[in-house]
Amino acid sequence: MSNTVRASDGPRVIFMGMMGNFSHPPLLALLESGAEVCAVVLPAGVKDTSQPSIRRIEPPTKARTMLPVLSSSLYTSIARIAWERSIPVWEVQRMSDTETHTVYSFYKADAYCVACFSLYIPRGIMEIPRLGCLNVHPSLLPANRGPDPLFWTFRNGGRETGVTIHLMDEGLDTGPIVAQEHIAVPDGIRYAELEARCAELGGSLLARSLWELYRGSTHLTPQDESKSSYLPMPSGEDYVVPVEEWMARRVYNFVRGVASRDRPVMLTVDGRVINVVDAISYSHENIDDLDNPVSEARTGEVIRVKCNAGWIDVI
DSSP: OOOOSOOSSSOEEEEEEOSSTTTHHHHHHHHHTTOEEEEEEEEOSSOOTTSOSEEEEOOOOTTOOOOOSSOGGGGGTHHHHHHHTTOOEEEESOTTSHHHHHHHHHTOOSEEEEESOOSOOOHHHHTSSTTOEEEEESSOTTTTBSSOHHHHHHHTTOSEEEEEEEEOOSSSSOSOEEEEEEEEOOTTOOHHHHHHHHHHHHHHHHHHHHHHHHHTOOOOBOOOGGGOOBOOOOOGGGGEEETTTSBHHHHHHHHHHHTTSSSOEEEEETTEEEEESOEEEEESSOOSOTTOSEEEOTTSSOEEEEOSBSEEEEO
16 A cells, blocks of 8 residues: 655545535545545445455556456546545445544544445444534535435425535434535536535535634534424335326426436326426416316427426427
8 A cells, every 4th residue: 555655735635426416626625625535435336245355456557458347437436536536445345344444544644534434433443533524415414314315405385405524423414514605596506516516515615624623613503303304215105196186387397407317207197197208397377277277288298287386388
């Protein structure tokens, strides 16, 4: 192993993230702030008990014909950023094993920074860095704790969300808040765009919070448990919309937000189930013909659906 010698006078961190878009801006923000990222850790793409608890992943070369068992998108994400800067990249299978603990301890980091990491981080790992673990969470904690808060922002018709930086503890998104800012959720925004806005803001807040923590100027705010909520990973049922109960604006924003994901959105109206791929427009005005809450529009593929209040055009 390498990169154990301190290369700067700033905070030394291990960054923990994933291949998706949310981890990319926070890592860049840390590097641009002057923090020393001594290692990047990714969760294993496929659980495999025959693999070591943690292993170092080398960048692909033309001479190699066998690549690590990871998605090809990895090579255009945070791993590529790390390799371009000669930062070691590790893939972890089991966080609680002694071997994993040994690797984390080896780097003598001041703090760990987490932005979308799918494995539970045990107390033994969190206690290694002297300053603790900072996490980027795309909601206004203590509301919307859990693995996919942006989905629930769309599902619940939220008009705003935000980003919270908090110190991690053994709970799920329960540690004290270091920084927090609000983000508006405009009509029609897609999940990917809202996620990108949260990631950019999260990166800025993370870098600022890390340096404040390093300089001892952090103000910690305990989370108010009386205002907390936890929401799980969405299931197929959570993509079903009872349009008779929802206003048109809420239906429109939910469909626009999540229809591009890996599950179909289904509208239930008047005993019918309508699979939709996108929302075109909505109106607060009610449809006059109450006997026909679902009607084919003249454009052919566009369907106009009556909601609890107003109507929505979908395809």
